[in-house]
Amino acid sequence: MNRVAIAIKNRLSLRPPQADSLNILAELTDKLTLKKHTPNPLSRGEHKSPLLGGDSGVGSFLQQELEKVKSAYPTCVDFERNFPSICFSLATGVGKTRLMGAFVAYSYLSKGIKHYFVLAPNITIYNKLIEDFSNPNCPKYVFQGIEEFVHNQPRIITGDNYSYNVLRQKKMFVSDIHINIFNISKINAETKGGKLPRVKRLSEYLGDSYFNYLSSLDDLVLLMDESHHYRADRGMQVINELNPILGLELTATPQVERSGGAIKFKNVVFEYSLAKAIQDGFVKEPAVATRKDFYPSQYSNDELDRIKLEDGIRIHEDTKVALDIYARDNKVKPVKPFVLVVAQDTTHAGKLKHLIISDAFFEGYYADKVMEIHSSQTGTEKEENIAQLISLEKPENKIEIVIHVNMLKEGWDVTNLYTIIPLRTATSMTLREQTIGRGLRLPYGKRTGIDKVDKLTIVAHDKFQEIIDAANQPDSIIKRQNIIEIDPQEIIGQKEVITSISNIEQKFEEEQKKIKLIAEPESQQKAQINLELRKTILSTLPELNNAVTNVNELTKSEIKRIAVEKIKQNIFSSPQKNLFAAEMIKEVEAAYETVVHDFVQNIIEIPRITIQQSNEVRSGFKDFDLDTRSLNYQPVSEEILVKKLREQENSVDIISGKGRGIHDSPENIVVNELMNYPKIDYDEQSDLLFRLTGQAIEKFRMHLDDDKLMNVVQYNKKEIGGYIYAQLMQHFYFEAPSYEKPLVRPFTRIEEHNFSKYTKDSIHHFTETITPTNAIPNKVFSGFRKAYHNLYKFDFKTEKDFSVILEQDRAVIKWLRPASNQFRIMR
Numbered sequence: 001m002n003r004v005a006i007a008i009k010n011r012l013s014l015r016p017p018q019a020d021s022l023n024i025l026a027e028l029t030d031k032l033t034l035k036k037h038t039p040n041p042l043s044r045g046e047h048k049s050p051l052l053g054g055d056s057g058v059g060s061f062l063q064q065e066l067e068k069v070k071s072a073y074p075t076c077v078d079f080e081r082n083f084p085s086i087c088f089s090l091a092t093g094v095g096k097t098r099l100m101g102a103f104v105a106y107s108y109l110s111k112g113i114k115h116y117f118v119l120a121p122n123i124t125i126y127n128k129l130i131e132d133f134s135n136p137n138c139p140k141y142v143f144q145g146i147e148e149f150v151h152n153q154p155r156i157i158t159g160d161n162y163s164y165n166v167l168r169q170k171k172m173f174v175s176d177i178h179i180n181i182f183n184i185s186k187i188n189a190e191t192k193g194g195k196l197p198r199v200k201r202l203s204e205y206l207g208d209s210y211f212n213y214l215s216s217l218d219d220l221v222l223l224m225d226e227s228h229h230y231r232a233d234r235g236m237q238v239i240n241e242l243n244p245i246l247g248l249e250l251t252a253t254p255q256v257e258r259s260g261g262a263i264k265f266k267n268v269v270f271e272y273s274l275a276k277a278i279q280d281g282f283v284k285e286p287a288v289a290t291r292k293d294f295y296p297s298q299y300s301n302d303e304l305d306r307i308k309l310e311d312g313i314r315i316h317e318d319t320k321v322a323l324d325i326y327a328r329d330n331k332v333k334p335v336k337p338f339v340l341v342v343a344q345d346t347t348h349a350g351k352l353k354h355l356i357i358s359d360a361f362f363e364g365y366y367a368d369k370v371m372e373i374h375s376s377q378t379g380t381e382k383e384e385n386i387a388q389l390i391s392l393e394k395p396e397n398k399i400e401i402v403i404h405v406n407m408l409k410e411g412w413d414v415t416n417l418y419t420i421i422p423l424r425t426a427t428s429m430t431l432r433e434q435t436i437g438r439g440l441r442l443p444y445g446k447r448t449g450i451d452k453v454d455k456l457t458i459v460a461h462d463k464f465q466e467i468i469d470a471a472n473q474p475d476s477i478i479k480r481q482n483i484i485e486i487d488p489q490e491i492i493g494q495k496e497v498i499t500s501i502s503n504i505e506q507k508f509e510e511e512q513k514k515i516k517l518i519a520e521p522e523s524q525q526k527a528q529i530n531l532e533l534r535k536t537i538l539s540t541l542p543e544l545n546n547a548v549t550n551v552n553e554l555t556k557s558e559i560k561r562i563a564v565e566k567i568k569q570n571i572f573s574s575p576q577k578n579l580f581a582a583e584m585i586k587e588v589e590a591a592y593e594t595v596v597h598d599f600v601q602n603i604i605e606i607p608r609i610t611i612q613q614s615n616e617v618r619s620g621f622k623d624f625d626l627d628t629r630s631l632n633y634q635p636v637s638e639e640i641l642v643k644k645l646r647e648q649e650n651s652v653d654i655i656s657g658k659g660r661g662i663h664d665s666p667e668n669i670v671v672n673e674l675m676n677y678p679k680i681d682y683d684e685q686s687d688l689l690f691r692l693t694g695q696a697i698e699k700f701r702m703h704l705d706d707d708k709l710m711n712v713v714q715y716n717k718k719e720i721g722g723y724i725y726a727q728l729m730q731h732f733y734f735e736a737p738s739y740e741k742p743l744v745r746p747f748t749r750i751e752e753h754n755f756s757k758y759t760k761d762s763i764h765h766f767t768e769t770i771t772p773t774n775a776i777p778n779k780v781f782s783g784f785r786k787a788y789h790n791l792y793k794f795d796f797k798t799e800k801d802f803s804v805i806l807e808q809d810r811a812v813i814k815w816l817r818p819a820s821n822q823f824r825i826m827r
Contacts, residue, residue, distance in 0.1 A: 002026055002672055003682065004110040008102050011145035015282060017272040018099045021088045024073070024270050025103055025248070029111055031068040032084055034245050036218050037061040069269065078266040080231075082240040085247030087227060087268045089254040091277035092437030096250040097132050100223050101142025103248055107221055108177050109148060115220045117242060118181045121229035126183040128413065129225065130158055133179055154179045159186035159199070162210055180214065184230065187211060187238055211241075220244040227251045228265075252437060274437070281447045283440035284418075284456040289315060305423050306355065312339055312421040312459040313362065316400070319418045321495045321756040322452035328499070328754040329821050335443045336395050337418040341403045344423060346376045349403045352423070356401060362494075369398050374405035392416065393443075415443035421459045494760070498780065500753035500791035504598050508535060530591065533584045537595040540567045542749035550746045551605055554596050564588050603747055604788055604816045606823075610743040615735075621685060622731040626692045626724060628699035633720070635704070635711040666700075666713040667693045673721030679732070680725075692724050751819040755780055755793050763791065766803055773797045788816040 001009070001019070005026040009019045065084045069076045079085045090096050100118065107113040118133070120126035132140045134156040143149045159182040187199050200211040214220060222242060224230055227249035230239055239247075252274070254265040277283050291311065296304055316339045327334040343349035349372045357367040373385045391397045393416050417439035439456040447454045501509075511531055518524040544554060544563055553559055567588050571581050670693045675682050682689070700709050713720065757763075757780050764770065766781040781800070782791050786807055794800040806815045 001676070002110070003675065005106055006675065006682070008105050008109070008146070011147075012098060012102055012105075012142075013145075014098070014102060015095060016280075017090055017094055017270075017276075017282075018102065020272075021090070021099055021270050022102050022106060024088075025106060026110065027072065028069060028086065028269070029107065029246075031072075032065055032246065034111065034113075034219075036220075036243060036245050037083070073269040075271075076267050076269050079247075080265070080267050081236065081247055083222075083244055083247055085222075085249060085267055087249035087251065087254055087265050089251055089265075089268055089271040089273075091272055091274040091283070091440075092252045093283040093440040093442075094272060094277050096225065096252070097129065097140065098142050100225065100248075100250060101133070101146075103223065104154070104177075104179065104221075105143060105146050105149070113219045113221055113245075114177045115214075115217045116177075116179045116223060117214060117220055117244065118179060118223045119225065119230065119239070120181065120183050121226045123183055125225055126159070126181065129181050130156065133181060149177075152177070156181060159183055162199070184238075215241060215243045218245070222247045224249045228253050228256055231256045274440075277440075282442075284442060285447075285454055286436055286440070286456045286458060288458050288460050290460060302351075305352065308421055308423065308459050309341070309352070309355070309361075312341075312419050312457075313366070313401075315457050315459065316419045317494055318756075319452050319455075319457070321497055322450065323418075324497045325754040325756060326448065326450055326453050328497070329751075329819070330448075332444065334395060335416050336393075336397070336400075337416050338392055338399060339401045339419040339421060340417055340438060341401060342420065342422040343372075343374075343403050343405050346374050346405055348423070349374055349405050352403050356403075366401055370401040370403065371399050372403040372405075413441060414438070415441040417456070419457050419459065494758070495756045496759045498755050498757050498791065500755060500789040502750060502752075502788055503602055503790055504538060506790045507598075508538075529583050530587065533587055533591050534595050536571055536584070537563075537567055537588070537592060538599060540570050541596065541599050542747070545608075545745040545747050546743075548746060551600050551603055554600065555593070560589075560592060564592060567592070602788060602814070604750065604814055605747040606750070606818075608745045608748045610745070612740045612743070613737040614740045615738055617735065617737045619732070619734040620681070621688060621728050622733055623688065624727070624731050626695040626727060628696055631696055631699045631720070631723065633700070633712045633716045635708040636715055666697050666709060669713050669717050670696065670720050670724070673717050674725060676721075677725050680728070692728070696720060696724060750788055750816065751822045753789060753791070753793070753817075753819045755791070766792070766800065766807070770797075770800075776800055786812060786814045788814060792817050 001023045005022050008014070009022060012018075014022065062079060062082070062084065066076070066079055069084070069086060073086075076086060088096075088099070090099065104116055107116075118129055120129050131138050132142050133154070135141060136144070136153070143154070154177045157178055157180045162180070182199070200209045220242065222239065222244040224239075224247065228251050230236065249265075249267070251265075254268050254271065255262040257263075274283075278285060289311070291307070299307065316337060319337050323335045323337055326332075341352060343352055353370055353372050355361055356370045358364065371385055371388055373389065388397065388399055389402070392399060392402070392414055420436065420439055436456070436458065442454070444453075508531060515524060515527045515531060518527060540563065541554065543566060544559065547559055547562055548554060548556075554563070568585055571584055667690060671682075671686075671689050674680055674689055674693070680689070697709070697713075700712055704712060758778065761779070763780050763782050765783040767783070768781075770776050770779055776797055777793065777795055780791055780793055781803075784790070784792070784803070784807060787803070792803065794803070803815075803817075806812050
């Protein structure tokens with residue numbers, strides 16, 4: 001990977017498959033001509049692929065370009081278009097749009113290409129691409145971190161604004177980078193009366209159509225998002241007419257469905273499958289759920305639909321609780337999950353919605369939380385539904401069930417789809433992967449390590465054996481261990497989240513209930529002020545752990561003075577300033593002693609030790625001169641050079657005859673090899689790298705002329721790079737860090753627990769006998785006198801028994817079952 005590609009990879013934080021794709025583009029753009037080959041205008045749009053013949057000039061040119069690609073990537077056997085076009089197949093959720101941004105940035109910064117045409121297959125993807133390419137404030141902005149585009153932001157030209165936003169600014173075309181984003185229908189479809197699309201009509205500003213203006217550009221690069229859509233005859237013809245210098249295709253499904261089966265693409269240079277994306281943790285882990293001991297043949301279609309819906313909703317509710325707990329425990333944004341129901345047709349979708357909104361379906365709880373979307377909807381209904389879809393990730397959107405009929409394939413990117421209930425048979429592998437792909441994106445950008453937060457569940461009672469068989473295949477996207485058998489008895493109840501708090505906070509809650517019962521307004525207000533003040537003092541006390549050596553010192557006068565000032569600051573700086581702030585300030589000192597006494601009595605002192613480095617960790621290479629005595633490589637014949645270069649990995653320096661080859665300096669070639677070593681930081685060590693490389697090149701110049709020197713460097717670049725690297729490692733240094741005196745905080749805030757509980761289940765006393773014992777993990781217990789928290793759950797009967805011992809043992813003063821995030825231990 002060259003310097004420009006490495007810089008883009010780092011700035012855009014590309015994932016490994018994205019970085020691999022960018023590396024391939026960098027390699028191939030060094031090989032390919034990247035010049036427009038003008039076909040015979042009389043036969044435009046009728047050329048065939050190079051393997052099928054066609055115009056001899058075009059065929060000869062494409063065949064030569066194809067051989068350059070094919071020698072490095074044998075899977076590319078045909079461009080399948082009338083211009084060089086290569087396909088990158090990346091699984092849904094890995095980041096194809098960001099990769100397109102990387103492609104544009106590299107082509108511009110490395111090759112000086114200024115004109116791009118981005119093609120979208122539908123209006124949803126079209127709108128998403130415009131946002132991602134044009135809005136620097138968008139979280140998915142594709143050029144985030146590319147400093148060259150901060151003050152020279154690419155001009156985004158769309159299928160809706162080109163006529164007035166571009167044509168009148170023709171003089172500005174020379175210096176800017178232009179990215180045209182069009183929906184395929186804008187250039188493909190004919191209008192009423194057989195007229196050409198507007199983009200192909202004559203424009204008075206250009207003296208030609210905008211389409212012809214684009215096709216005449218000598219540096220147009222075409223990027224095709226979801227490129228499997230552009231394989232129909234009409235789509236192929238229109239794209240060929242654009243006549244770009246290079247086509248870059250991106251898709252998750254490099255095949256087209258035909259009546260005779262799937263037809264694989266012939267121009268794929270890189271493939272990163274969904275199975276690999278799942279294995280590498282870039283997307284959710286898909287799992288399939290079915291009922292235990294279930295026989296679908298015993299049920300009618302309507303009964304099967306109802307059972308799958310009910311079980312899917314129960315899984316959804318369980319997932320919703322898990323997400324709620326994760327957000328509370330980790331203080332991150334809450335995620336509201338939803339369910340996707342795949343209906344057979346519009347009539348079927350209507351029946352399903354009627355069932356869901358009825359009182360017979362979970363007592364009508366989802367009546368106002370369901371929507372259906374299909375192509376038969378028009379006007380206001382369609383617009384409202386699209387608006388609901390777009391905002392599904394927002395917590396205020398109350399929709400939890402979406403019923404769709406073949407509407408939500410590509411371009412609908414959401415991160416909170418967690419349950420899919422397919423109620424029809426997918427007609428193709430492509431459709432199945434697209435449906436699953438809607439739910440694979442991770443809401444927090446990476447896996448959390450919590451199973452239910454990282455999992456997409458597909459409810460498939462009637463397809464269980466089929467999925468079992470598929471899971472046993474080596475390339476299966478669903479592993480055998482990801483098949484879930486639902487026990488109806490385990491998911492029969494609806495769950496809720498409850499929070500276990502400290503005994504002091506529980507007293508405050510009980511006091512709050514009593515205050516609401518006070519009839520006299522003045523007395524109620526006074527009691528409320530006193531309660532709010534004590535809550536503020538309690539929340540402030542953990543902040544004082546850096547001012548004391550133990551918790552008892554909180555009562556010292558000097559600590560009390562510091563605490564009172566801090567409490568006053570917290571009262572005034574609260575985002576929602578208390579209406580009674582002035583009154584609370586007056587009572588701080590009086591209330592402080594009482595709250596501190598209760599705090600000391602209840603707190604369990606868990607120290608927190610902070611170890612800080614006192615100096616920066618430094619590593620690198622000490623300065624030295626290269627020992628060149630063993631650098632005695634000799635030139636080889638041109639015939640041997642061609643053969644050997646094609647056998648080397650990542651080679652881009654193919655020589656096909658005397659005097660031809662790459663146009664780069666020998667120093668750059670060797671330094672480019674050195675940059676592949678992980679311990680070399682080019683930004684920090686470039687001066688040393690070029691100096692050592694220069695010394696090696698000077699050794700060669702002593703007995704070689706320029707042509708022979710280039711021959712030696714091209715053929716032996718890896719060996720030369722390895723020779724220099726071996727000496728670099730002899731001068732490698734690493735300075736171990738020193739540390740400051742540890743900072744010990746004698747106590748920390750005790751975190752609360754967040755539990756799930758069956759809504760209809762009661763809270764049990766901890767001494768109560770629970771049968772069967774395997775039900776204990778699902779129960780919540782109370783009644784503790786010595787525990788810090790008011791409620792606990794236990795994983796095993798032995799844990800529950802131990803809590804009884806702790807409560808009864810006179811030697812035990814207080815005890816704690818720490819929350820999962822209490823000690824902040826990294827996974």
